Amino acid sequence: MTMNMMLNAGEAVASETKVQPIVRLKGIAKYFPGVVANQDVDFDLLPGEIHALLGENGAGKSTLMNMLTGIYRPDMGEIVIDGSAVSFASPVEAIAAGIGMVHQHFKLVKAFTVAENIHLGWKETPRRIARDLLEARTAELAASLNLAVAPGARVSDLSTGEQQRVEILRVLSRKARVLILDEPTAVLTPAEAAELFKALRQFAARGNAVIFISHKLDEVLEISDRVTVLRGGRKVTTMPTGECDKRMLARLMVGQEVVLSNMRERRPDAKPVSPQPVLSLRDASARDDLGNMALKRVSLELRAGEILGIAGVAGNGQKELSQVLTGIRALASGQVEICGKDLSRAGAEEFAAFGVGHIPEDRLQSGLAPALSVTDNVVIREYGKAPLSKGWVYRPSAATSLARSIAEAASVRVPDFGMPVRNLSGGNQQRLVARREMRIAANVLVAAYPCRGLDVGAINAMMRYFIELRDAGVGVLFVSEELEELLKLSDRIAVMFHGEVMGVVNTSEVDIETIGLMMGGQRRGPAGATAEN
Amino acid sequence: MAIRIQRVPSESLAGGVAARLVAIVLALVVAAIVFAFTGADLGKLGSHVLKSTFGSRFGLMDLGLIMTPLTLTGLAVMIALKVGAWNIGAEGQFCAGAFAATAVALFVPGPNVVVLPLMFVAGALGGMIWILIPTLARAYADVSELITTLLLNFVGVLLIYYVATGPWLDPSGVSFASTARLPHDVPSFWGDVHWGLPLAILLTIAVAAVLNFTRWGYEVRIAGSNPNAARYAAIPFRRHLIVVMLMSGAIAGLAGMLEAAGTAHRLQGGISNNFGYIGIMVAVLARGSAIGVIAGAALMAIILKSGISLQTQGVNISTVLAITGLILFFTALADELSHYRIVRTKEA
Ligand SMILES: Nc1ncnc2c1ncn2[C@@H]1O[C@H](COP(=O)(O)OP(=O)(O)OP(=O)(O)O)[C@@H](O)[C@H]1O
Ligand SMILES: [Mg+2]
Numbered sequence: 001m002t003m004n005m006m007l008n009a010g011e012a013v014a015s016e017t018k019v020q021p022i023v024r025l026k027g028i029a030k031y032f033p034g035v036v037a038n039q040d041v042d043f044d045l046l047p048g049e050i051h052a053l054l055g056e057n058g059a060g061k062s063t064l065m066n067m068l069t070g071i072y073r074p075d076m077g078e079i080v081i082d083g084s085a086v087s088f089a090s091p092v093e094a095i096a097a098g099i100g101m102v103h104q105h106f107k108l109v110k111a112f113t114v115a116e117n118i119h120l121g122w123k124e125t126p127r128r129i130a131r132d133l134l135e136a137r138t139a140e141l142a143a144s145l146n147l148a149v150a151p152g153a154r155v156s157d158l159s160t161g162e163q164q165r166v167e168i169l170r171v172l173s174r175k176a177r178v179l180i181l182d183e184p185t186a187v188l189t190p191a192e193a194a195e196l197f198k199a200l201r202q203f204a205a206r207g208n209a210v211i212f213i214s215h216k217l218d219e220v221l222e223i224s225d226r227v228t229v230l231r232g233g234r235k236v237t238t239m240p241t242g243e244c245d246k247r248m249l250a251r252l253m254v255g256q257e258v259v260l261s262n263m264r265e266r267r268p269d270a271k272p273v274s275p276q277p278v279l280s281l282r283d284a285s286a287r288d289d290l291g292n293m294a295l296k297r298v299s300l301e302l303r304a305g306e307i308l309g310i311a312g313v314a315g316n317g318q319k320e321l322s323q324v325l326t327g328i329r330a331l332a333s334g335q336v337e338i339c340g341k342d343l344s345r346a347g348a349e350e351f352a353a354f355g356v357g358h359i360p361e362d363r364l365q366s367g368l369a370p371a372l373s374v375t376d377n378v379v380i381r382e383y384g385k386a387p388l389s390k391g392w393v394y395r396p397s398a399a400t401s402l403a404r405s406i407a408e409a410a411s412v413r414v415p416d417f418g419m420p421v422r423n424l425s426g427g428n429q430q431r432l433v434a435r436r437e438m439r440i441a442a443n444v445l446v447a448a449y450p451c452r453g454l455d456v457g458a459i460n461a462m463m464r465y466f467i468e469l470r471d472a473g474v475g476v477l478f479v480s481e482e483l484e485e486l487l488k489l490s491d492r493i494a495v496m497f498h499g500e501v502m503g504v505v506n507t508s509e510v511d512i513e514t515i516g517l518m519m520g521g522q523r524r525g526p527a528g529a530t531a532e533n
Numbered sequence: 534m535a536i537r538i539q540r541v542p543s544e545s546l547a548g549g550v551a552a553r554l555v556a557i558v559l560a561l562v563v564a565a566i567v568f569a570f571t572g573a574d575l576g577k578l579g580s581h582v583l584k585s586t587f588g589s590r591f592g593l594m595d596l597g598l599i600m601t602p603l604t605l606t607g608l609a610v611m612i613a614l615k616v617g618a619w620n621i622g623a624e625g626q627f628c629a630g631a632f633a634a635t636a637v638a639l640f641v642p643g644p645n646v647v648v649l650p651l652m653f654v655a656g657a658l659g660g661m662i663w664i665l666i667p668t669l670a671r672a673y674a675d676v677s678e679l680i681t682t683l684l685l686n687f688v689g690v691l692l693i694y695y696v697a698t699g700p701w702l703d704p705s706g707v708s709f710a711s712t713a714r715l716p717h718d719v720p721s722f723w724g725d726v727h728w729g730l731p732l733a734i735l736l737t738i739a740v741a742a743v744l745n746f747t748r749w750g751y752e753v754r755i756a757g758s759n760p761n762a763a764r765y766a767a768i769p770f771r772r773h774l775i776v777v778m779l780m781s782g783a784i785a786g787l788a789g790m791l792e793a794a795g796t797a798h799r800l801q802g803g804i805s806n807n808f809g810y811i812g813i814m815v816a817v818l819a820r821g822s823a824i825g826v827i828a829g830a831a832l833m834a835i836i837l838k839s840g841i842s843l844q845t846q847g848v849n850i851s852t853v854l855a856i857t858g859l860i861l862f863f864t865a866l867a868d869e870l871s872h873y874r875i876v877r878t879k880e881a
Contacts, residue, residue, distance in 0.1 A: 328765060349767030358765070366765045369758035376754060380766045383751050394748045 020083055021046050022178055022209050023068065023099070028077035030063050030233075032423070034415025037063040038233045041077070045178065050200060050210040052220040052241070055230035056253050056455040057427025058413070061213050064230070065180050068211075069101045070094035100171030101180040104187075104426060104453070105364060106163050110156040114138060114149050114166050118173055141173045146202055159315065161192030168199070179203060180211045183426070185219060186452045189313045189481070197223050215427075215455050217246045229253055254457040264491065264507065271473035273491075274304035276340070278443050278475040279325065279356075284334030286320045294320040296499040297334065302444065302475040307466060309490030309507070310479040312519050314449075317499035318479045319361055322448040325477065326358040327351035328366075339443055352381065357441030359434050361448035361479070367433045370422035374414050377421045378403040378432055381440045410435035411461070426453045431462075438465055441474055448479045463489055483512055497521045548871045556867035557832075560860040567855075578846060585842040586835060590724065595841075596834050597726040598796050602627070603830035604733040605788035606812025609660075611819055611826050612740060613781040616774050617757035618671065622682025623785040624809025625689030626660035630786025631793040632693060633659030635800040638715040638793075639701065648717050652794055653787070660786015661779045663689060668778040672771050678778070686809065694802040701800065711801030719795035729791035734827055736784070741823030753777055785809060811837075814861060820868065836860055 025043040029036075038060045045051055055061050066072045068079060070088030078085050081097050088094045091101075108117050115138040119125040126133060138151035147169050155163060164184060171179055179200070185193045200210050200223065214220055220227060220241070227244055229236040229252045236252050279302040288294035295317045302308045310318055323329035324336065327348040335344045338354045351358075360367045368377050379399045382388055387398045400417050407414045410431040412424070421429060430453055438445060447466070451459045466476050466489060480486050486493055487507055494504040495518035503524025505514070518524055565575055586592045606623040613620035620626075633655040641648055667681035696712075703713040719727040744750035756763040756770045757777075763770040788808065793800050811833055818832070819825030840853035 327767070347767060348765060352767055360765060365759075366761040369755055369762045372754060372758045376751070380755060380762065384748055389748045392747050392749065394746055394751050396745060 019046050021080075022082060024080040025064070025068070026078040026080065028064065028067060028074045028079070030060070030067060030072060031075050032415070033419075035413070036233045038067075038074075038230075041230070041233075041235045043228060043235065043238070045209045045211060046226075047177075047207045047209055048204055049225040050204050050212055050223055052224035052227045053211055053213045053230065054215075054217075054220060054227060054249060054253055057431065057453075057458055058425040059230040059253070059455075060233040061230055062182055062425065063233075065101060065182060065211065065213065068094070069099055069180065095171070095174050095176065098175060098177040099180070100174060100176035100178070101182065102164065102167045102171060102184060104183045106167055108155045108163060108166060108170075110154075112155060113151070114153050114155060114158075115151040117155055117166055118151075118170050122174065138169075142169060145169060145172050145199075147172070147199055159192075160187045161189065161195070164188065164192075164196070165199075168196075172203070177208045178211065179208065180213075182213045183215065183453055184212070185214060185216060187314070189315070191313075193219070215453065215459075217249050217456065220249070221246065231255055250456045253455060264489070267471050270471035271305045273306045274473070276303070277301040277337075278304045278339055279477070280335075280337045281325065282335040282337075284324060284336065285332045286324050286329055287332055288320055293332070294499050295324065298499075298501050300494055300501065300504070302477055304443070304475050305470055305473045306491045307470050307476040307478055307489055308504075309486040309493040310477060310496060311483065311486050311493050311515055312481070312496035314481050316496045318448065318496060320499075321496070322358065322361070322446045322477070322479060325351075325444075325446050326356055328358075352440060355440065355442030355444065357381075357437035357439075357445040359437050359445070359447040359450045361452075363430055363433050364422075368421055368429060371420050373418045374407070374421045374424065374432075375400045375403040375417045378406050378436055381436055406435050406439070407432060427455060427458060430454055431458060434462060434465065438469060441469060444475045444477065445469055446477045446479075449481070450478070451480065451482070451485060459485070483515060486515075487512070495519055495524075549868075552867035552871035553864055556863035557860055560856070560863040563859055563863075564856045567852075573848070578843065578848070581846055582839045582842050585845075586838050592838065592842075594724045594726050595838050596831075597723070597730050599837055600830050600834040601727075601729045601733050601796070602788040602792050602806075602808040603811055603815055603833050604730075604737055604827060605784050605791070606808050607815025607819060607826040607830050607833075608733075608737050608740060608812075608823070609781045609785040609788070610812050610816035611821065611823070612744075612784065613778055614816060614821065615744060615757050616753050616777040617760070618774065618778055618781075619679045620664065620682050620778065620781045620785070621679055621813065622664060622667065622685050622689075622809070623781075623788075623812045624805050624807065625682070625686035626663040626782045626785035627789035627792070627805045627809045628686075628689030628693050629659040629663035630656035630789030631659075631800055631804055632689075632696065632789070633662075633786070634790035635701070635712060635715065635793050638717050639712065645717055649719070649794075652717060652790055656786045656790025657783040658786070660782040660784070660789065662782075663786065664778055664782030668775055668782075671778070672775050690803075690805060693800060693804060697799075697801050703799075708799070708801075711799040714798050715794055715800075717794060718798060719791060721795075725796075727791070727795035729795045733788075733791070736787075737823050737826050744823070749773075785812070788812075818861075818864060818868070832860075832864075 021044040023045040025041055028038055028041040030038040041064060053061050063072065067074045070091045070093050086097060109120065115134040118138050118141070119129070119134050135151035142149045147165050149162065149165050149169055155166065158166070168179065184196060188196065204210050212224060221244065224241045226238060227241050227249065228238040229249070231253060281298055281300045283297045283299055284295060285293060285297055286295040298321065310321065312318060320329055324331055327343065327346050327350060331344055335342060337343065338351065338356060341354065343350055343354065364370055379388060379402055382402065383394060383399065388395060388402060403417050412428045412431050434450055450462055454462060466478065470476055478490055490507050492504055492506055493510065493515065495502045495515060497519060498521065502518040502522065505524060568575055568578065586596065606627060609623045610620050634652040637648060637652045637655040641651060663685055664682065667678045667685065670676035670681055671678040698710050701712045703711060705713060719729050721727045744753065752768045753773050755766065756768055756773045760770045789805065792804055797804055815826060815829040815833055818829035836857050840857060843853050844850060
């Protein structure tokens with residue numbers, strides 16, 4: 001049945017001229033001071049299709065969608081819904097016209113239940129809001145839309161994937177015909193992503209349409225019917241997904257060929273891997289924020305000049321691991337050593353002083369102060385050192401020039417270093433954080449999901465940074481859920497499952513299947529590369 | 534050509550000033566219209582207000598006297614906001630400062646040069662002690678300072694009423710509701726206007742310099758904006774929170790000391806005169822800028838002083854308050870609007 005519908009969707013796409021698009025954008029432009037975020041963008045969205053929107057970081061994808069959902073107003077051009085021009089003054093008007101968006105950073109009220117969140121700010125919410133009534137309505141909606149949610153659960157207790165389903169249900173319950181998802185899978189486990197795709201297909205098959213923003217080209221090829229590529233705020237092309245492949249999409253986005261080289265190769269002048277570990281973790285256990293044991297007796301060693309990959313489905317203790325290794329989370333038991341020095345009881349300050357850089361997984365929550373200026377944020381690791389500070393004196397002008405050079409190295413264009421950092425595109429924030437951390441990583445860099453939200457070109461650049469560091473004799477701990485990235489980059493891979501390390505393997509001696517099995521909880525005995533434990 | 538309105542992330546200085554001026558004029562126009570309906574003689578009222586506020590030596594002196602505590606309470610609220618705390622309790626800390634300074638003045642014998650500095654210290658300490666418990670409760674138990682600081686205001690105000698009409702009542706019998714005239718004064722430099730005014734302004738500028746040009750100021754900014762980021766960068770959030778909140782209390786306490794020893798020369802009930810609450814408005818108008826605190830305090834002083842002269846003309850107090858509210862409302866509006874600009878675009 002779903003397959004049939006899918007075919008219909010395909011036909012609809014094929015006979016473009018006959019079908020009236022649900023959404024048509026004509027000549028859209030949006031300017032921010034010093035930035036052309038969008039210019040001359042034409043875009044059609046047909047009923048029944050899943051339309052992917054691609055582009056480099058800062059290409060203007062989020063901005064374009066923010067105009068379609070009434071958050072921004074276009075400076076030029078026209079938005080046409082079902083054949084008539086509209087002008088949305090707010091997201092409320094957009095949703096009334098059937099256009100809803102799920103943002104990358106969810107906007108749910110954490111202390112409320114699922115049912116309460118669904119009914120919040122909705123004109124169809126019944127006047128008498130008895131708890132069981134709301135929950136029954138929510139259950140009914142969820143069933144009719146085929147989205148599994150627990151109406152009575154508190155949002156703060158849900159996994160990221162479940163929260164996203166609540167967001168989607170919230171949008172769909174308001175009878176949205178167009179669902180916009182901004183990098184929805186960046187935070188999902190593969191199983192959750194598969195679940196999401198199923199729901200999207202069913203939604204589109206009912207004659208609705210989906211706009212899907214993602215940097216993961218495999219996913220785009222799998223889920224979408226058509227692809228539109230933006231570059232520098234302008235539309236490059238729109239084409240049926242069937243006619244695309246990964247390399248071509250990457251080229252369209254970046255404007256040049258993207259070469260993915262084997263990165264495990266070392267330069268001849270690279271520093272050798274040290275015999276002594278720069279970082280070692282022995283029998284380390286730590287609790288998560290809710291007090292559950294999230295890291296269970298983990299032992300790992302990282303040598304100078306190597307990249308150690310940490311594989312595993314997100315949420316299996318990786319966050320706590322990276323926090324323990326950077327002094328942000330206290331150990332419940334066990335030991336951490338950096339360069340032979342016991343830092344088990346040390347705080348973030350000592351770790352930074354010992355040359356440990358940290359790219360955190362939740363950059364907006366802990367890596368940045370979103371409301372403060374770009375400069376303030378970029379210098380957060382070096383504000384206390386010369387030339388930014390002399391004694392207790394801080395020099396804002398020196399800070400701005402350092403910020404300027406870091407932004408340049410990260411190839412991020414910043415129109416105004418005094419503007420709040422949250423005005424930068426998601427990927428550009430990530431690039432700045434990464435560059436900032438690499439500068440202090442004299443011995444170790446702990447990078448948690450550094451490539452999340454980055455475009456292909458930027459992922460490549462990020463990996464090259466890591467190789468630079470590795471060849472300069474820094475130990476890099478690289479946490480990722482993308483096996484391809486891990487295999488391309490790491491010398492060894494440790495696999496985590498339920499807070500434990502299932503084994504550490506040499507990348508050259510392992511295949512994807514083995515790692516997949518370990519991610520599912522199968523232990524690899526110390527016969528492998530874990531001998532040093 | 535089409536004309537569009539665009540939001541800009543940061544306002545220009547000129548734009549901000551212009552928008553606020555327009556706001557004040559608009560508020561006055563609205564107020565004038567209301568007055569016209571009540572049949573008042575606008576010209577007479579207006580010229581009276583202008584004359585009694587700007588047109589006379591005494592008017593200007595009054596402005597200076599009102600501006601002094603407002604600058605300090607505004608600064609106190611503003612600096613707490615920098616570290617992410619709402620100090621709603623400047624009123625209570627003001628009272629505590631006035632109380633402590635008075636205690637020193639009344640009960641510590643000695644020459645001016647010794648006792649006056651002691652009074653400064655006592656005023657600041659009084660304010661600090663008044664905010665100590667809210668500070669510790671926030672820092673260690675995450676109790677909202679909003680409520681605790683507010684509640685202590687009532688205690689502070691009542692404490693002053695109690696001592697001024699009870700144990701410390703003027704023994705000479707001249708006054709029924711205040712202490713005796715304090716034996717030590719903050720010296721004046723122009724009529725009644727005492728050195729507290731330049732001191733308040735200098736302190737504000739000093740705080741601005743510290744916030745912008747010291748490492749400590751940078752750390753406070755980060756800590757106040759995102760405690761998680763502070764933790765990540767090894768910036769001691771809790772320590773900064775405690776220090777800054779105590780500073781905030783000390784500044785408000787100093788305002789109380791100056792009011793008692795410079796302006797009122799006695800401790801009397803109602804000495805705080807809502808200065809602590811109006812300081813919140815000053816800080817909000819200032820939008821985190823110290824120079825803005827000085828301007829905001831000046832603006833509020835003019836509004837209050839005009840209100841007083843309107844009252845002497847028989848305009849009742851609720852009308853005066855309504856006009857005050859209007860001006861604030863329009864200024865807040867202007868503040869938001871100055872973040873927009875009009876652009877002309879060529880239609881494609
Ligand atoms: N509110 C704003 N103020 C100023 N500039 C902005 C604002 N919002 C976006 N921009 C700028 O507009 C450009 C496009 O940003 P946008 O967020 O649309 O990019 P994106 O394609 O979503 O990128 P990413 O993949 O990194 O999320 C960027 O240069 C960004 O800095
Ligand atoms: Mg984006």
